[in-house]
Amino acid sequence: MSELLGRRDCIESLRKDLVDLQGAILDVFSRTGPVRFPSWKFPDKLSCNLDMVVLLGQYDFMEGEDSFNQHSHIVLLELMIDR
Template sequence: MSQFLGRQDCIESLRKDLVDLQGAILDVFSRTGPGRFSSWKFPDKLSSNLDMVALLEQYDFVDGEDAFNQHSHIVLLELVIDRLLLLLQSFNAYVEQIRCSHRREQTQQKGCLSVGLVVRNYWSNLVQFDNLKVRACTKTSRNRQTQRHVMRQRQCHLSPPKLAQRVTIADIAYLPSLQKAPSSFCHRIMYPPVLPTTPHAILKLTATM
């Protein structure tokens, strides 16, 4: 790897990576606010307070300065580690914020945290957030099913009973078997006779039959 140390293309690639990382960090900060984390490269400073523009201007490729270029290459690699660690810490704070966590020790801690610890904390929070999301989706689905069941029951109770349809002349006209029926037959279908209910009327009807 020593033959690549200080090469111009390597330095330019690291500088572009730092610009992209800083842009992602600022995007997370716009949602969580600047986190108070100690810098991995400069432990006496906060990561969010580093002037990346000045650092990128200071550590650039210079023609004919092999020793300086090698030094710039190493510093840029260290800054990439510093920005990656800050990005993971910011991700962790964002996940905690979404989970409505009340633990503030992580986001308020100024001591330098190791990369392994930051990664483990972030993965743990991400798994817990995924579990909470699954439970929330399941609860929402059950609530919707319950609401649909209640609405169906209400519709069954509130729907009025169906009234019997009355036969009309137009309906009878479409029946092939009744097209030749006499009008008296249709009259009896449309207006059925009213049966007597009193004893005197029943006896009178019997005598006429």
């Protein structure tokens, strides 16, 4: 399983899933208002205040940067949990 960590297709799939999930969350928020609880990943921030555009831009695949890509993969998985 570790051979998948940091692969371009895995990171792209996680990013797409996060975008889809964030869209669903915003749809719910439009009806109920934001849920004000601390973020699991960033406990100093409210989960409804995370800027997903910035986070997705920060944790993207970079050609030839294996350790960064593995880190990005893990952070994206953690963001899935956080959402």
